[in-house]
Amino acid sequence: MVQVVEPATEEVMAELPQAGVDEADAAVARAADAFPAWRRVEPAERAELLRSVAGRIRDHAEELARLEARNVGKPISDARGEVAMVAEVFNYYAGAPERLLGSTIPVAGGVDMTFREPLGVVGLITPWNFPLSIASWKVGPALAAGNTIVLKPAELTPLTAIELEKIVVEAGVPEGVFNVVVGSGRVVGERIVEHPDVAKVAFTGSTEVGRRIAARAAETIKRVTLELGGKSANVVFADADLEQAAAAAPMAMFGNAGQDCCSRSRILVERSALDRFMEALEEAVEGIAVGDPLDDSTEMGPLISADQRETVASYVNGDAPVAIRGRAPEGRGYWYPPTVLCPVSNDDRAAREEIFGPVACVIPFRDEAEAVRLANDTIYGLSGSIWTRDGGKALRVARDIETGVLSINSNTSVRVSTPFGGFKQSGTGRELGPHALEYYTELKNVYYATEER
Ligand code: NDP
DSSP: EEEETTTTOOOOOOOOOOOHHHHHHHHHHHHHHHHHHHHHHHHHHHOOOOOOOHHHHHHHHHHHHHHHHHOOOOOHHHHHHHHHHHHHHHHHTTTGGGGGGOEEETTEEEEEEEEEEOOSEEEEOOOOSHHHHHHHHHHHHOOOOOOEEEEEEOTOOOHHHHHHHHHHTTTTTTTOOOOOOOOIIIIIHHHHOOOEEEEEEEEEEEEHHHHHHHHGGGGTTTTEEEEOOOEEEEEEEEOOOOOHHHHHHHHHHGHHHHHHTOOOEEEEEEEHHHHHHHHHHHHHHHHHBSSTTTTTTBBOOSOOHHHHHHHHHHHHSSSOOEEEEEOOOOSSOOOOOOEEEOOEEEEEEEHHSSOOOEEEEEEEEEEEEHHHHHHHHHSSSSEEEEEEEHHHHHHHHHHHOOOOOEESSSSSOOOTTOOBOOSSSGGGSBBBBBGGGGGEEEEEEEEEEOOOO
16 A cells, blocks of 8 residues: 655555556556547547646646645645646647647658657656646646656655546546556556557656666667756856845745755855845745645745655755754654755765755855856756846856756746756756647658659
């Protein structure tokens, strides 16, 4: 059995049967059987089904948000925002089936045309930090393009994926098109990756598991998209609006209790502005409301598990001094206070590894060149921010930083209509926006001879 625990109370909130290889194989077989009919569903009808999924998610928004908040331990206000985005994702990709355009290419003796074809059965493996959102970023474009799906959610947080499966079926998507299998990564995840009838794997999670998936998927030449870890830089220049940068920084580090691949967990601050920035940051961090995820005013909840808390704590009390420590509840629940280390060398373990908890590093820099060098001195390249009032400098630095998603005078990373994904060891492929469709289709070229021979 899979015991699903509520991180704020440490209580078991659900018990589910645990799938193994046989259940994974059965799900792949169902998806393979459903593929020929699903790929032939008229584009307008597929679009309508996706709109219907979006509508049903809106109808069930509050219960989905509460389930996600309890299971992940995330603030209910965040969970509501995420569920609203999930509905938007399905609505956005409802626009795709009728717009999957090919092209014609001038050639001799005939007509040459391209088609975007579905891949077949796609295996989706998702993490515990944003279970429903990350699933939707994969499910939306996969269905729109005519694929069928086997989704393996993280065992720690499978509940909203199970609800999504019900919603998709209720919306009228034929049985077998979308299949959720709850089992461990080592068993069900690996089986999906090695299964010869799975055409592609889309994975979000740790770089370590991503590496293993890429290697195993190579055996059957599967298409792979990987959205992996991050150690993103929030670069604050002395000429920025420092109050605004400091006020925005805490939620960019501690949103989702820091368990966010886009977390700006390295704040690079121009040395001449360090004292002013730290003063404003201290006030902002101490004001973070940490507590019951179901309370509307909560800004940060607990960590996902006791193991995660232990890992996070191992990064504190190393070489870098603790400069700021916020508050966290005591007693039951996997609580950890928001913590800022400063000054930190970019060579410290806390600055090099993805902590995935509410511990961030402040790293001072001298000038623009050093800021870029430090920002890029990491194996990762997922997101990041630049704060400055100098537009030319902002764009120069944005072009030089090796990262997939960057914002200027803002800490946002994700929008439904724009591409999301990493450089370097943060992954390969893109999710969201029109770009995601490229990763759920194969390009086919057809030549039609028109000249008599
Ligand atoms: P994992 O990468 O292990 O898990 C992510 C998903 O992959 C889960 O569904 C998991 O299943 C599955 N999985 C695990 N092993 C395999 C495998 N061999 N083959 C196929 N699928 C597999 O992340 P963790 O949950 O262990 O978290 C560890 C660290 O990873 C975090 O501390 C954080 O640093 C990073 N992480 C990064 C994320 C990101 O968004 N960048 C998201 C999650 C984690 P199951 O857990 O059910 O066994």
